[in-house]
Ligand code: UDP
């Protein structure tokens with residue numbers, strides 16, 4: 001009895017009213033199974049984090065919280081983005097849980113492997129990564145851009161787990177360690193592997209979104225990828241330096257060419273080539289400045305040390321652990 005861990009499943013939700021009921025029912029089912037099979041503590045919870053939704057998501061969370069002891073809710077003061085909503089959930093849940101699983105509200109990730117996550121945890125793993133076996137159900141566009149993203153990240157030397165999104169189990173101490181990473185620019189997928197500890201992977205098939213639309217349109221995806229890139233690697237800056245060096249070499253060669261032309265007293269014929277290189281160098285410069293600016297912006301944000309999320313309301317059921325009960329018993333005696 002004592003060895004059963006308290007599990008919390010953290011579910012960030014942004015405008016998810018269309019899928020909420022289905023998600024709630026399915027996750028609840030899984031939880032109840034795990035509890036009756038004695039894999040997890042009966043006080044385990046599902047924590048829905050409302051990331052400043054504009055629809056009725058929070059009202060739905062409140063309603064199920066009132067009806068169901070299994071459900072906790074957290075409301076952020078505004079929309080902070082998936083990563084921060086998740087972080088808020090992790091931090092809150094870690095105050096009372098032994099292990100935490102994070103999953104998207106649309107249940108694109110197979111909930112049947114939650115049990116495997118827990119079993120791995122019970123075997124002594126601190127981090128269990130859910131890894132997509134195939135991307136059949138993603139659109140062609142999403143699939144290719146995602147694969148490209150992992151390729152680029154790999155080239156840049158980032159320790160990303162291939163085809164792993166934010167579906168994973170973390171032990172209490174893994175979350176505690178994660179929370180010591182204080183950067184405002186969060187990219188959990190990049191940070192979690194840096195935590196270390198004993199980790200493993202569980203494979204599953206990714207499904208279609210239950211309902212509603214992807215909250216990651218193209219623009220957000222690009223900025224997410226770019227954020228991930230510049231948060232973890234200075235290699236892009238190095239690349240720019242090399243490019244600058246190369247273009248300098250090219251211009252020296254061009255200079256020599258012009259000089260020789262002059263010695264041979266050919267008529268000046270280089271207007272076009274001069275214009276081209278002018279634009280080329282100009283473009284290169286602007287690009288370099290932009291990129292360096294991007295990093296300075298990052299530093300600026302980090303230096304300000306703003307809170308990563310703000311909690312508006314938290315609905316948490318009181319947890320009665322075995323220890324609590326024993327403590328109470330002692331006080332009574
Ligand atoms: N999400 C969030 N805040 C946001 C955007 C998304 O909390 O600003 C949540 C969303 O509710 C979902 C998860 O993050 O649970 C992943 O979003 P989505 O399924 O739209 O992304 P995709 O699977 O298309 O990458």
Ligand code: MG
Pocket residue numbers: 104106108209214
């Ligand atoms: Mg999704």
